[in-house]
Amino acid sequence: MEQHLIKIRTTFHNTWLINLKKDSFSEENNILFGDTVRLSISKNDSYYFSEAIALTYDKEILSREQPTTTEIDFFNYMKVVQERMFSKALATKYGIEHYIIPTAPIDDLEKDS
Numbered sequence: 001m002e003q004h005l006i007k008i009r010t011t012f013h014n015t016w017l018i019n020l021k022k023d024s025f026s027e028e029n030n031i032l033f034g035d036t037v038r039l040s041i042s043k044n045d046s047y048y049f050s051e052a053i054a055l056t057y058d059k060e061i062l063s064r065e066q067p068t069t070t071e072i073d074f075f076n077y078m079k080v081v082q083e084r085m086f087s088k089a090l091a092t093k094y095g096i097e098h099y100i101i102p103t104a105p106i107d108d109l110e111k112d113s
Contacts, residue, residue: 032058
């Protein structure tokens, strides 16, 4: 089956890979629908492959781009494994480390208390 893979950034500052699928409800309501992987995760999170979901409204998309070759490879890898805990080696292998969301150090959280 042919892929219609795009990379989007949303108003919630998440970056996603989505293989667009045809769905009449989503098309009528301007919603992106398809198989997804979120690239923007924190280091204590996991990457997940999700099938056939209504991801977001068109109006919430800040940018649309063609994914890189390594991002396409990562999407296809995640399609097989479904879930993978973050690791620096994995992010580096697929060139997605710049999407990692920084986590606040515990010391900074204690100062705010």
